[in-house]
Amino acid sequence: MSEVTPDFSHSGTTIDELERFKERAYEARKTLLEGTGAGNDFLGWLRLPLEYDKKEFARIKAAAGKIRSDSEAFVVIGIGGSYLGAHAAIDFLSGTVQRPGVPDIYYTGNNFSTDSMISIIEAIGDRDFSVNVISKSGTTTETAIAFRIFKKLLEEKYGKEGAAKRIYATTDAKKGALKGMADKNGYTTFTIPDDIGGRFSVLSAVGLLPIAVSGADIDMIMQGAAKMMAICAEDGFRENPALQYAAYRHLMMEREKSVEVLCIYNPSVRSFAGWWQQLYGESEGKDGKGLFPTGVTYSTDLHSIGQFIQDGSRVMFETILYAENSNNRIVIEEDEEDADGLNYLAGKTLAFVNKCAMRGTARAHEVGGTPSLLIRYNKKNEFTLGQLFYFFEFACGVSGYMLGVNPFDQPGVEYYKRNMFRLLGKPGYEEN
Numbered sequence: 001m002s003e004v005t006p007d008f009s010h011s012g013t014t015i016d017e018l019e020r021f022k023e024r025a026y027e028a029r030k031t032l033l034e035g036t037g038a039g040n041d042f043l044g045w046l047r048l049p050l051e052y053d054k055k056e057f058a059r060i061k062a063a064a065g066k067i068r069s070d071s072e073a074f075v076v077i078g079i080g081g082s083y084l085g086a087h088a089a090i091d092f093l094s095g096t097v098q099r100p101g102v103p104d105i106y107y108t109g110n111n112f113s114t115d116s117m118i119s120i121i122e123a124i125g126d127r128d129f130s131v132n133v134i135s136k137s138g139t140t141t142e143t144a145i146a147f148r149i150f151k152k153l154l155e156e157k158y159g160k161e162g163a164a165k166r167i168y169a170t171t172d173a174k175k176g177a178l179k180g181m182a183d184k185n186g187y188t189t190f191t192i193p194d195d196i197g198g199r200f201s202v203l204s205a206v207g208l209l210p211i212a213v214s215g216a217d218i219d220m221i222m223q224g225a226a227k228m229m230a231i232c233a234e235d236g237f238r239e240n241p242a243l244q245y246a247a248y249r250h251l252m253m254e255r256e257k258s259v260e261v262l263c264i265y266n267p268s269v270r271s272f273a274g275w276w277q278q279l280y281g282e283s284e285g286k287d288g289k290g291l292f293p294t295g296v297t298y299s300t301d302l303h304s305i306g307q308f309i310q311d312g313s314r315v316m317f318e319t320i321l322y323a324e325n326s327n328n329r330i331v332i333e334e335d336e337e338d339a340d341g342l343n344y345l346a347g348k349t350l351a352f353v354n355k356c357a358m359r360g361t362a363r364a365h366e367v368g369g370t371p372s373l374l375i376r377y378n379k380k381n382e383f384t385l386g387q388l389f390y391f392f393e394f395a396c397g398v399s400g401y402m403l404g405v406n407p408f409d410q411p412g413v414e415y416y417k418r419n420m421f422r423l424l425g426k427p428g429y430e431e432n
């Protein structure tokens, strides 16, 4: 049985009504599993939890051990699918993983901000550091510029040979500028398989090396993903959270909702919402179709965007991602004076208050015309994280095929680059 379970209490529907989408969901799943749909040359992620390269997996663990032993800082250079999964995982597991000797992890190569670059360089200071540059194409401008900067810093500090021992390149097996540089300079390389696109790559070396450096147990992540893989592929509609989630999104589209808000109640899950946003935005937002995916952190954002969600344009529905159990426990204590009037909560945990906020908000939003599907999971750990990654990926493939788009391409991402290259004077882009 899945430890990721949809709860329809405030969804504006029932599992019975949702069964109306069952056949379409089954059809989309069949297309996905049989590889007969658009983008079927990018389905390598489907069986990854079982069929990953075991030798490369061992190399990832060894490299992570070396980085932990010789680096106080670790710089992950990549953009989009090349870093969002690792960022999601590392933040999600923060506070749950014991991390003696784990370097501070920084993310760059995902913007052109001078301030951001300087603040990372300053934060690293004189400390020993290593770099993981991640780019499938090997030519992404944000990533390439950041890598040029950090490669120079490494070479100045450790010399060319010393620097090469601290550069880990995750890229295509054979082609691309980064692969060429890695081969020429002797960097340790890891492979992004040809048949796995960026946003579906978290369970490959793309995500796994930084996650392993953070001290997380990547075996458990793969085991969780493998469990979810079996559930998604085999189980019927009522036992299958991914099919139910895909169906719910389509019911919401039918009801003319155009915005899906992923609500989390723990700031450490915010980066996971960023990963989810790219997954669904890039997979479904095409041909004039798709739900606009966005994320909020509650209860924080109830004091900013809560008014709109309760009462503004009725365009959205919510997907609440919620851990049933906390890894830690804080009890609110009795106060003799009770000047703040909080003694009615004495003896209750902070997690209890959070849960009441979640249930109360879901009910209020439902009444206001913003229904929500609650996706509950047991607690934050590697095993559930693996399940969640695979759950959202699989549901995305199913949902994309139900929508009639190719969930595995991203033609729209190229447009900004052409204009930017023309303005930058990149050869070959003079006319646009």
Ligand code: PA5
Binding pocket: 079, 080, 081, 082, 134, 135, 136, 137, 138, 139, 140, 143, 197, 198, 199, 200, 282, 410
């Ligand atoms: O999901 C995707 O395919 C994209 O987000 C890419 O991961 C992103 O554009 C980075 O590309 P690359 O890995 O080629 O540098």
